[in-house]
Amino acid sequence: MTQPAAASALAATSLEDLLVAVGRDQDRLAFGALFGHFAPRLKSYLRRLGCDSGAAEELVQEVMLLVWRRADRFDPRQASASTWMFTIARNKRVDSLRREQRPEFDPTDPLLLPEPGESADQRVESRECNSRLRAALKTLPAEQADLLRMAYFEDKPHSLISSEHGIPLGTVKSRLRLAMDRLRRALRDG
Secondary structure, X not given: OOHHHHHHHHHOOOHHHHHHHHHHHOOHHHHHHHHHHHHHHHHHHHHHOOOOHHHHHHHHHHHHHHHHHHHHHOOOOOOOHHHHHHHHHHHHHHXXXXXXXXXXXXXXXXXXXXXXXXXXXXXXXXXXXXXHHXXXXXXXXXXXXXXXXXXXXXXXXXXXXXXXXXXXXXXXXXXXXXXXXXXXXXXHHO
């Protein structure tokens, strides 16, 4: 069949049949006919949805590419070719609006920058502080050091410490206060 004859045969075919031919046979002539029919209508529709001319043309290209790729999914019993294609166009417009509303990525945003690592002098100071604390803890009576360990390192509530050791809650609090005072003095003097 010659091209003019093929074109006239396509003109007599319904849009749904053209879409089915594209999906089933990857028919380029049928796709060309669909493109010629729908591209200006889709562009006009997208302009009414708020796209500028350039963006509308780009979206039409994306829509038609999707039509080419997904035409095999078209079912003429569920929708007309127009409904199916305009739905794709509307969805593409929604996707483009979502992309537009996302903030631009700023690589210099302080929230995205990694925390600076500890400098060498900070690490040395931290180690010295930790060793001073361990040494000060060793100067405490074993009972007070144990209560401090449970309260501050294991994060146990005072009431639980009281029940585990079988001593009154007030006694736990008094011993912890005494232990903290001794610890402060040891760190200050050491």
